[in-house]
Amino acid sequence: MDLELKGKVAIVTGASQGIGKAAALRLAAEGARVVIAARGRELLDRVAQEIRAAGGSVAAVPADVSRAEDCARLVAEAVKAFGRLDILVNNAGTSATGAFESVTDELWQADFELKLFAAIRLARLALPHMNRQGGGRIVNITNIGAKQPRAKSMPTTVTRAAGLAFTKALSKEFAPQQILVNSICIGSVRAGQHEAKAAKAGVALEQYYANLAKDIPLGRVGRAEEVANAIAFLASGAASFITGSSINLDGGASAVL
Ligand SMILES: NC(=O)c1ccc[n+]([C@@H]2O[C@H](COP(=O)([O-])OP(=O)(O)OC[C@H]3O[C@@H](n4cnc5c(N)ncnc54)[C@H](OP(=O)(O)O)[C@@H]3O)[C@@H](O)[C@H]2O)c1
Incomplete structure (x- = not known):
């Protein structure tokens, strides 16, 4: 299946390892030009080298996406490097769960900055470029806990549930501009x-x-490449009538639809 990703420009956050790295490699293998971001430069540069060695186009931008100024620099550098922006994959994140009474305001705030505000800010920065080009794709990576919160699963499950609401509301608002917004709820x-x-x-x-x-x-x-397949699909021409959806990618683990 041709995913129609050739020449598209994609930002992938948290792309120095794990799911983000697999997504960047997959999108690049499909012919997209990828802009990869993470805080640590060394691993990020290694991923960039891997993509270039395979014949792909890549720009590596060290950035902490929980900081507004880094989000702005990331989008600016992506557009400077490749002249457009078609796809945004909000993937950066890490596990943050604990007993409710052990989660301080600082931990709540940090989780919201990393997992929710990064997606909000990057979407806000990316949308004008997508709009100008007549369309775009946003894929938000979340967690099955967003739909099925367990005990001792905060702050992540709350942040992720907000991410799902953000995905749905944004998809409704930008559907007329052909900007499709979806999320993937990951298990393990x-x-x-x-x-x-x-x-x-x-x-x-x-x-x-x-x-x-x-x-x-x-x-x-699961394997990171299996998530990368779903990300590439949602970013592709093959997913042209899907927006506002969330896919459970969890080997069947969650009890919810
Ligand atoms: N793996 C799972 O089982 C699982 C389950 C549910 C949800 N998820 C979600 O899937 C996403 C990817 O997870 P993963 O398992 O692939 O994680 P991972 O292997 O730990 O990789 C996380 C990536 O995010 C980057 N990152 C972390 N904080 C960042 C920040 N403030 N700014 C920019 N980049 C940042 C890391 O690089 P630096 O540290 O250098 O910044 C790294 O590249 C995350 O959002 C995670 O919560 C994963």
Whole structure:
């Protein structure tokens, strides 16, 4: 299937590893020019090298997307590098969950800045470019906890639920301009955040993933490339009648539609 991504320009946040890296590689392999962002320069540059070595076009922009000024610089550098902006993948994030009484105002604020305000600010900055070009795509990465909050799952589940509402409201408002906005609700996917959790718990990584898989009907944890496939699809011409949707990408784990 031709995804019609050749020549499109895509920003992918949190693209130095895990799901964001896989998405950037996939979009570049489909012919999109990608602008990758994360705070740490070293890993980001390595991803850029990998994309270039495979014949892709890429610009690496070190940025902390929880800061408004970095969001502005990221979009400005993307447009400066490639002259347009067609796709925004709001992916940067990390796990933040705890017992309610242990979550301070600072932790709440930081989670909202990283997972909600980054998406809001980047969308606000990207929309005028997409509008001028006659359309665009925004893909917001969230968590199945947004639809199905557990005990001790805050602040993430609250931030992510807000992300789903943001996705839906934005999709309604910008559908007339052919700007399609969707989200992907992720379950458990192999990535850096799990490696850190396994190390912290002193559990061997494969054992940690095997424990997670017990609650997943498909019997395993997902791979970043499987999320990247869904991101590329939603960003593509093949998804031209889908907006305001959220896809559960969780191996069947969640109980909600
Ligand atoms: N993996 C899962 O099971 C899972 C489940 C549910 C939801 N998710 C969501 O999926 C997204 C990707 O997760 P992942 O598992 O691929 O995570 P990961 O492997 O830990 O990668 C996170 C990426 O985000 C970047 N990042 C973190 N904070 C940032 C900031 N303030 N500004 C810019 N970049 C930032 C990191 O780079 P730097 O640290 O260098 O900035 C890194 O590139 C996240 O939003 C996560 O919450 C993942």
